[in-house]
Amino acid sequence: MINAHYMKGWVLFLVFLFVLSCGTESGKVSNTSTTSDDSAQDSSRYRYEDRYEENEDSEHELKKSSYSKSSHNSGMNCMECHKEGGTGEGVFKVAGTVYDKNGQIYPGTTVKLYTGPNGSGELKYTLEVDKSGNFYTTENIDFGQGLYPAVEGRGGVKYMPTSASSGACNSCHDQNKRIWAE
Numbered sequence: 624m625i626n627a628h629y630m631k632g633w634v635l636f637l638v639f640l641f642v643l644s645c646g647t648e649s650g651k652v653s654n655t656s657t658t659s660d661d662s663a664q665d666s667s668r669y670r671y672e673d674r675y676e677e678n679e680d681s682e683h684e685l686k687k688s689s690y691s692k693s694s695h696n697s698g699m700n701c702m703e704c705h706k707e708g709g710t711g712e713g714v715f716k717v718a719g720t721v722y723d724k725n726g727q728i729y730p731g732t733t734v735k736l737y738t739g740p741n742g743s744g745e746l747k748y749t750l751e752v753d754k755s756g757n758f759y760t761t762e763n764i765d766f767g768q769g770l771y772p773a774v775e776g777r778g779g780v781k782y783m784p785t786s787a788s789s790g791a792c793n794s795c796h797d798q799n800k801r802i803w804a805e
């Protein structure tokens with residue numbers, strides 16, 4: 624009887640210790656969660672600012688077409704929207720669309736701008752035509768006295784006989800007169 628009573632005392636004592644330690648544990652847990660709530664709020668505030676700065680930057684960051692990317696609105700005059708104060712993201716200095724002889728968009732071709740006709744003079748700029756048949760750049764293009772466009776397809780190069788002083792290629796090359804290459 625005495626032993627059993629003694630054991631019961633120990634059991635109660637151990638239960639007491641257990642409850643006590645649980646209390647401390649849960650106290651710690653709720654403390655940590657308060658702290659992490661605070662830091663979650665902090666980091667979401669920083670994330671918001673980062674995002675805001677990213678948007679600020681992306682207005683000025685270089686946007687340029689490449690063979691591996693795709694874009695939208697093939698055939699439209701990109702500069703209707705991608706102009707200073709326009710709705711399009713990025714102010715394009717040169718942009719347009721290249722087609723093949725069947726009137727299909729022609730990805731993987733290359734647009735070059737020379738200072739002289741038929742590939743003469745200096746090659747000033749090279750643009751890759753993307754998966755949507757489009758080329759574009761926000762880099763500061765100096766047209767000078769005008770630049771002579773050329774388009775390289777898999778079957779050869781086509782030269783614009785006159786120089787262009789505007790990079791809004793699709794403003795002239797609409798559905799009646801596409802830029803096209805062999």
Ligand code: HEC
Binds near residue numbers: 698702705
């Ligand atoms: C009717 C207006 C309009 C026209 C025309 C237009 N765009 Fe856009 N473009 C937008 C808008 C708005 C966005 C931003 C939202 C989105 O991605 O759709 C955009 C976004 C883009 C982007 C993504 C920019 C980035 O890095 O986030 C590219 C690339 C692009 N356009 C290329 C072109 C090309 C090339 C043409 C012409 C063949 C063109 N756009 C014609 C309105 C236009």
Ligand code: HEC
Binds near residue numbers: 781782794804
């Ligand atoms: C002011 C109007 C105008 C602008 C802007 C313009 N072009 Fe042209 N382009 C023409 C005319 C006109 C021709 C001659 C078409 C013909 O042979 O009847 C031509 C011909 C061409 C040709 C010769 C082969 C073909 O497709 O007929 C290419 C390539 C070409 N342009 C590319 C471009 C590129 C790239 C741009 C933008 C950098 C551009 N053009 C801007 C008017 C323009």
